[in-house]
Amino acid sequence: MQTKILLDEDQMPKAWYNILADLPTPLDPPLHPGTGKPLVPEDLAQIFPMELIMQEMSPKRMIDIPSEVQDVLRLWRPSPLYRAHRLEKQLKTPAHIYYKYEGVSPPGSHKPNTAVPQAYYNMKAGIERIATETGAGQWGSALAFATQLFGLECTVYMVRASYTQKPYRKSMMQVWGAECIPSPSTRTKSGSAVLQKDPETPGSLGIAISEAVEDAATHSNTNYSLGSVLNHVCLHQTVTGLESKEQLATVDEYPDVVIGCLGGGSNFAGISFPFAGDKLKGTHRDTDIIAVEPASCPKLTKGVYTYDYGDVAGLTPLLKMFTLGHDFIPPSIHAGGLRYHGASPIDSKLIHDGIMRAVSYHQSEVFDAAQTFARTEGIIIAPETSHAAKAAIDEALKCKKSGEAKTILFNCSGHGHFDMSAFDAYYAKQLVDYEYPEKLIRESLARLPKIPGA
Amino acid sequence: MQTKILLDEDQMPKAWYNILADLPTPLDPPLHPGTGKPLVPEDLAQIFPMELIMQEMSPKRMIDIPSEVQDVLRLWRPSPLYRAHRLEKQLKTPAHIYYKYEGVSPPGSHKPNTAVPQAYYNMKAGIERIATETGAGQWGSALAFATQLFGLECTVYMVRASYTQKPYRKSMMQVWGAECIPSPSTRTKSGSAVLQKDPETPGSLGIAISEAVEDAATHSNTNYSLGSVLNHVCLHQTVTGLESKEQLATVDEYPDVVIGCLGGGSNFAGISFPFAGDKLKGTHRDTDIIAVEPASCPKLTKGVYTYDYGDVAGLTPLLKMFTLGHDFIPPSIHAGGLRYHGASPIDSKLIHDGIMRAVSYHQSEVFDAAQTFARTEGIIIAPETSHAAKAAIDEALKCKKSGEAKTILFNCSGHGHFDMSAFDAYYAKQLVDYEYPEKLIRESLARLPKIPGA
Numbered sequence: 059m060q061t062k063i064l065l066d067e068d069q070m071p072k073a074w075y076n077i078l079a080d081l082p083t084p085l086d087p088p089l090h091p092g093t094g095k096p097l098v099p100e101d102l103a104q105i106f107p108m109e110l111i112m113q114e115m116s117p118k119r120m121i122d123i124p125s126e127v128q129d130v131l132r133l134w135r136p137s138p139l140y141r142a143h144r145l146e147k148q149l150k151t152p153a154h155i156y157y158k159y160e161g162v163s164p165p166g167s168h169k170p171n172t173a174v175p176q177a178y179y180n181m182k183a184g185i186e187r188i189a190t191e192t193g194a195g196q197w198g199s200a201l202a203f204a205t206q207l208f209g210l211e212c213t214v215y216m217v218r219a220s221y222t223q224k225p226y227r228k229s230m231m232q233v234w235g236a237e238c239i240p241s242p243s244t245r246t247k248s249g250s251a252v253l254q255k256d257p258e259t260p261g262s263l264g265i266a267i268s269e270a271v272e273d274a275a276t277h278s279n280t281n282y283s284l285g286s287v288l289n290h291v292c293l294h295q296t297v298t299g300l301e302s303k304e305q306l307a308t309v310d311e312y313p314d315v316v317i318g319c320l321g322g323g324s325n326f327a328g329i330s331f332p333f334a335g336d337k338l339k340g341t342h343r344d345t346d347i348i349a350v351e352p353a354s355c356p357k358l359t360k361g362v363y364t365y366d367y368g369d370v371a372g373l374t375p376l377l378k379m380f381t382l383g384h385d386f387i388p389p390s391i392h393a394g395g396l397r398y399h400g401a402s403p404i405d406s407k408l409i410h411d412g413i414m415r416a417v418s419y420h421q422s423e424v425f426d427a428a429q430t431f432a433r434t435e436g437i438i439i440a441p442e443t444s445h446a447a448k449a450a451i452d453e454a455l456k457c458k459k460s461g462e463a464k465t466i467l468f469n470c471s472g473h474g475h476f477d478m479s480a481f482d483a484y485y486a487k488q489l490v491d492y493e494y495p496e497k498l499i500r501e502s503l504a505r506l507p508k509i510p511g512a
Numbered sequence: 513m514q515t516k517i518l519l520d521e522d523q524m525p526k527a528w529y530n531i532l533a534d535l536p537t538p539l540d541p542p543l544h545p546g547t548g549k550p551l552v553p554e555d556l557a558q559i560f561p562m563e564l565i566m567q568e569m570s571p572k573r574m575i576d577i578p579s580e581v582q583d584v585l586r587l588w589r590p591s592p593l594y595r596a597h598r599l600e601k602q603l604k605t606p607a608h609i610y611y612k613y614e615g616v617s618p619p620g621s622h623k624p625n626t627a628v629p630q631a632y633y634n635m636k637a638g639i640e641r642i643a644t645e646t647g648a649g650q651w652g653s654a655l656a657f658a659t660q661l662f663g664l665e666c667t668v669y670m671v672r673a674s675y676t677q678k679p680y681r682k683s684m685m686q687v688w689g690a691e692c693i694p695s696p697s698t699r700t701k702s703g704s705a706v707l708q709k710d711p712e713t714p715g716s717l718g719i720a721i722s723e724a725v726e727d728a729a730t731h732s733n734t735n736y737s738l739g740s741v742l743n744h745v746c747l748h749q750t751v752t753g754l755e756s757k758e759q760l761a762t763v764d765e766y767p768d769v770v771i772g773c774l775g776g777g778s779n780f781a782g783i784s785f786p787f788a789g790d791k792l793k794g795t796h797r798d799t800d801i802i803a804v805e806p807a808s809c810p811k812l813t814k815g816v817y818t819y820d821y822g823d824v825a826g827l828t829p830l831l832k833m834f835t836l837g838h839d840f841i842p843p844s845i846h847a848g849g850l851r852y853h854g855a856s857p858i859d860s861k862l863i864h865d866g867i868m869r870a871v872s873y874h875q876s877e878v879f880d881a882a883q884t885f886a887r888t889e890g891i892i893i894a895p896e897t898s899h900a901a902k903a904a905i906d907e908a909l910k911c912k913k914s915g916e917a918k919t920i921l922f923n924c925s926g927h928g929h930f931d932m933s934a935f936d937a938y939y940a941k942q943l944v945d946y947e948y949p950e951k952l953i954r955e956s957l958a959r960l961p962k963i964p965g966a
Contacts (some may be wrong), residue, residue, distance in 0.1 A: 061586040064518055132515040133594075133890050140587075144661070162616060164890035166929070206887050207598070226932035233886045233935055432687045433660050436587050436618035474930040475620070478680035479686055 059143060063305040065136035072123055075296040076456035077331045077404060078289065079119035081337045082320065082411075085289075085403055086319050088377035091366060094510035097375055105274040107183035110176065113290040121293065123175070130174045134163045135297065139305035140470075144434040145428045146454065153457035154311065156452055157470040158302045158329060160436065165230065167472030168325050169200030169285055170345050171504035172294035176283050177204035187211040187280040189273040191241065191266030194220050194394035195227025196229035196440075196472070202236030212236035213280075215243065220259035220394070226476055241266040241447035248371070262387070263398070264370025271373060286322025287368060287377075287402045295328025302467055303332050313345060315453050317468035320349040320416070320443040321395045324403030331404075334413055346451075347414040349405065350445040352396050352424075354492040357381055358409055358416035360499060366400060367507055376509060379406040383461035383502030389492040391421050392480035394462055399502075415487055420491035424448045425484040428474070442470040515595060517759040519590035526577055531757035531785045531858060532743065533573035534792045536865075539743075540832035543819060548964035551592065551829055557737035559728040561637035564630065566742040570950045574691050575747065577629070584628045584661050588617045590618050590752065593759035594924075596711040598888040600908065607911035609764065609904055611924040612756045612783060615891065619684065622927030623654030623739055626748035630737050631658035641665040641734040643727040645695065645720030648674050648848035649681025650894075650926070651739035654688030654691055667734075669697065673714035674848070680930055686720040695720040702825070716841070717852070718824025724825060740776025741822060741831075741856045749782025756921055757786050767799060769907050770877050771922035773899040774803040774812065774870070777856030783923035785858075788867055801868040802907075804899040806878075808946040809842035811835055812863055812870035814953060819963055820854060828965060833860040837956030843946040846876050846934035847895035853956075858862045871903055874945035878902045882928070894926040897933050 078085065078325045099111045107115075113121060123131075142155040160168040180188055188205055191214070192198030198214035205212040214236055220241040221228055231238045241261045242249035248268040252259055259265075274282035284291060301315075304310060316333045318326035326349050336342040351358050357380045366381040368374035381400040382388075388397045399477035401409075408414045424441065427448035439447060450468040457464050474481070483489055532539065537670045541550035553565045560568075567575060577585075596609040614622040634642055637925065642659055646652030659666035668690055672813070675682055675694040685692045696703035702722040704711055713719075713813035728736035736744060753770075760766060770778035770787045790796040805812050811834045820835040822828035823870045835854040836842075842851045855863075862868045881902035893901060904922040911918050928935070937943055940948050 059583065060521060061583075062521060064520065066518065067516060069513060106704075109550075122664050129513065129515075164886075164892065203890055207890065229932040229939075230655075230892060232939055233883060233892055235887060263561070429687060433689060436584075436657055436661065437619065438684060438687055475680075478683040481683050482679070485683075485686055 060309070061141060061143065063139040063308055065301060065305060069096060069304065070128060070132065070136050071297050071300040073120040074123060074293045075300055075332050076116055076119055076121055076333060076395055079117055079448050080335045081308045087409060088378040089509060090495050091367065091372060091375055092510060098256050105271060107185065107281060109179040109182070110290050111377065113293055114230060114288060124178060127175045133296070134313065136161050136301045139302055140435070142435055145431065148430065149454050149458065151454040151458040152461060152463040153454040154465045155307065155454055156465070156467045158298050158467070159470045160298060160444050161470065161473035165200040165203050166475060167196050167200065167440070168295060168328060170198050170204055171328065172285065172291045173200040173204035173325065175294050177201070177208045177210055180281050181208040181210055185279060185281045187213060188214070188283045189213045189270040189280055190283045190285070191219050191263060191270045192398070193213045193263050194224055196395055198236070198238065199227050199230040199234070200285070200312065201283055202231040202234035202254065205236065206234040206398060214238045215241035215266040217241055217261040217263055217266050224476065237316070241269050243269065245269065246272045258351050260369065266371060267369045268371050286324040287310055287400065290402060291324045292327035292331065292402055292404055295324045296331050298328040298386045298469060299330060299332035302329065306467070311465050312342065313467040314464040315346045315466045317348045317350060317446050317449045317453070317466065319396060319442050319471065320351050320401060320405065321398050321442060323405040325369045325469055325471045327402060327405055329467070330414065334408055337413055348449055349409065349414060349416045350449045351416060352391050352393055352445065353420045353494060354391050355382070355397050356418045356494060357399060357401055359418045360494060362503060363406060363410045364506060366506055372507060376507065377403050380409065382499050383505055384466065385505060386498060386502035391492070392477065392483065393421065393444040394446060396445065419445055422489045422491050427451050427487060438474045438475040439470060440477050443471045445476040446471070449504065514763070515597065516761055517593040519755060519759060521586050524582060524590050525751050525754040527574040528577060528747045529572055529754055529786050529789060530570055530575055530747055531789050533571055534789045538846065539861060542829040543963060545821065545829055546827060546964060555878040559725060559734060561633045561639065561864050563633040563636070564744050567747055570744060580630060581629045581632050585751070590755045593615050593756055594889070596821055596889055599885065602884065602888045603905065603908050603912065604887065605908040605912040606915060606917045607908040607916040608917065609908055610760065610919070610921045612752050612921070613924045613935045614752060615924065615927035619654040619657050620929060621650050621654065621894070622749060622752060622782060622923070624649050624658055626739065626745045626764065626778065627654040627658035629748050631655070631662045631664055634735050635664055639664065639733060639735045641667060641731070642737045642828065643667045643669070643715060643724040643734055644737045644739070645669045645724045647717050647851070648678055650849055652692065653681050653684040653688070654739070654951065655737060656685040656688035659690065660688040667727060668692045669695035670722040671715040671717055671720050673697055677917040693924040695723050697723060699723065700726045716824065721823045722827060723824050740778040741854065743858060745778045746781035746785065746856055746858055749923050750776045750785050752923060753784060753786035756783065759922070765919050766796065768918040769800045769802065769920045771802045771804060771903045772906070772921065773850060773856060773898050773925065774805050774859065775896060776852050777859040778793065779923055779925045781856060781859055783921070784868065788862055791867055802903055803863065803868060803870045804903045805870060805871040805872045805898065806845050806847055807948060808845050808852050809927060810872045810948060811853060811855055811870045816950060816957060817860060817864045818960060820960055822854060826961060831857050833857050834863065836953050836958055839959060840953065840956035843949065845935070845946070846931065846937070847875065847899060849896040850899065873899055873902050876943045876945050879943060881905050881936070892928045893924060894931055896930040897925045900925070
């Protein structure tokens with residue numbers, strides 16, 4: 059009874075899959091926040107290296123992974139694909155449940171799949187330091203790891219509330235040589251301005267983004283890096299879907315259902331794009347591709363598909379995406395990585411076009427799923443990942459009713475070793491299932507930006 | 513450039529290696545603490561299942577791993593063997609450094625290698641609950657994981673100081689359905705007695721052992737389980753050495769140096785016994801096998817080889833081993849898993865007979881090694897594991913001087929995700945390098961037990 063499907067190192071993908079090449083109609087372009095005109099590469103050159111800007115807009119279907127990047131990815135890739143025999147048995151389902159386990163990376167999630175190439179292209183471009191923001195610390199620690207291996211410095215602006223309450227991701231960054239600064243800080247004008255108004259502010263991801271972008275824009279040796287949303291980030295994550303397809307093929311399987319949780323959208327993009335591509339090309343028309351979001355931050359199921367900013371202050375390009383409004387502040391659920399107001403433009407378009415769909419869950423049912431998963435498959439998964447596990451369990455239970463032996467694949471995107479306080483809250487019955495914040499969403503959507511010049 | 517050497521699931525060892533079969537002279541027997549006579553199986557039957565008691569004394573060279581145990585081990589085994597290319601490059605050494613990575617198990621260390629078969633044999637014997645003790649929680653969480661998968665209840669007596677200061681291992685136990693009780697507790701007579709004397713006591717491993725043994729001895733449905741020291745525990749850990757030998761053979765290598773850290777001795781036994789067996793049989797006479805201990809708990813380098821108790825209260829059998837005296841309390845270093853006064857009788861005999869040797873390090877140089885390892889190989893390892901990494905680095909640096917291209921293997925026994933506060937102390941320059949506690953050791957050795965009836 060095979061449990062894990064492993065690939066040898068030489069079976070690791072040599073190229074990323076760029077779904078832009080297979081979209082039936084082109085993506086609506088990102089717009090300059092000042093002029094409202096479509097962005098040109100030069101608009102981004104101040105904070106990104108040209109190789110990444112080209113990937114952001116590339117029409118090429120397969121984009122080679124540099125060998126120096128492959129050398130680092132091999133520290134944990136190809137990652138294992140598991141058949142969840144014990145979970146299936148517990149659910150008494152005829153479904154075959156598979157999960158791709160990304161928690162084996164040193165920082166413990168899928169994030170280094172893009173942190174490594176981003177660090178590499180910046181190093182190649184002669185950049186000496188990268189600035190970024192992080193919420194709970196998952197992305198910041200992944201970038202600290204990646205920059206360390208390519209000899210770059212790294213500055214992480216970490217939302218002050220998390221910096222204080224969840225200090226151990228900060229400790230990881232320090233082990234990997236990065237500088238981690240509570241945001242807002244006096245390092246930047248934007249941070250100082252916020253502190254002047256409210257010295258006790260807990261900070262927010264929107265403020266931290268502003269600080270990191272300002273840091274990059276004002277230092278010639280420094281670039282900015284983003285851990286999700288953008289096309290090139292989704293591109294880098296496709297190693298998970300490409301490997302999964304290869305691994306499933308060794309046991310003559312192809313998924314009927316593909317599932318991932320969605321915060322900014324890169325983890326979901328990674329597992330799903332190679333299968334969505336097959337669907338677009340018509341070779342597998344019936345694959346059910348499901349993005350899972352928290353009920354308290356329901357951009358896909360309750361938001362609108364329109365142009366909006368990526369940050370609170372409105373400094374980023376305008377992106378066409380599902381959004382709850384760029385100044386929507388979601389309730390404080392434990393799945394911090396899913397608390398973002400928007401979704402990657404490619405994910406958004408594919409959901410809008412009906413190629414993929416979305417579901418949402420409340421956090422207590424998500425933690426129930428995490429407990430079931432830990433007690434059958436053994437692995438303690440992150441709250442974000444638990445959203446995907448919950449959807450996989452629900453699909454498997456539908457199979458139990460219908461008698462169908464569907465093949466279900468989900469992206470098990472990270473372990474929960476730095477989230478144990480969330481499990482403590484679960485067992486103390488302190489988890490709050492926030493209602494859909496209808497009024498907040500309505501108000502926030504009323505403040506959607508007008509496109510300049512339109 | 514190959515980074516990881518993986519084995520397929522069907523290459524996982526089907527039998528454990530029992531080095532008792534290859535010892536040139538037999539092990540001195542454990543003695544009954546009351547009579548001073550060699551133990552007979554019946555002496556242990558009140559708290560251990562007969563299959564484990566038989567393994568403890570078996571003369572058989574290879575002992576089959578039950579298929580139900582293999583099914584669980586396959587959740588993470590065979591574990592990867594890494595070639596530390598980046599570390600070698602950083603050290604500029606001609607040595608080949610390999611590490612066996614046990615941090616991929618769900619609880620994050622080598623401990624479940626024995627927790628799983630122990631839970632299985634107890635389940636087969638009709639036992640419904642297992643009681644055990646844990647210090648920092650590594651063993652308690654491994655047994656919680658294993659008992660959950662075999663449908664047993666689990667009660668863990670956790671040293672109160674750790675229960676309060678490092679709460680997240682306790683949280684893991686809860687996720688896996690175990691009951692975790694701060695020790696001393698009012699559940700047992702021995703715990704109550706300690707609390708009556710000192711209600712504010714931080715507890716100790718010695719007290720927690722007494723509570724778990726008493727719990728098992730006073731409940732007919734309950735057995736006791738130990739995470740190191742005993743022969744059957746060392747036996748179960750040999751999967752790591754057996755796999756490593758197989759993995760090295762795929763690249764035509766055999767280690768010149770084998771290294772593991774030593775607390776109770778099972779992790780070191782696991783990686784080293786298959787190679788020590790070759791040394792005893794004369795096929796590889798020159799292998800240098802090194803146990804690494806903390807300078808503040810130097811039983812191998814400053815203790816004596818004699819009969820002593822396994823616990824503070826003197827309730828366990830007398831074991832012939834290297835010891836600092838059963839009531840020696842080591843300074844509070846961060847490598848909690850290495851703070852034990854004795855060493856497994858088999859490890860002790862092999863070190864005493866010159867088949868293996870021991871070295872010791874202070875904790876600040878050990879954390880330097882952990883940082884070097886994290887910044888080259890990417891993995892943040894546990895403080896215990898870092899002792900082995902430090903010794904591997906030192907051996908590789910010797911090779912740099914001598915120009916020898918030795919093959920060095922070490923057991924990378926666990927990740928440090930639950931030890932980040934120790935790294936914080938390291939960066940805050942708060943780590944204390946305790947002197948050898950000469951006076952404490954001398955006093956404690958003066959209290960070594962007399963063998964009853966001798």
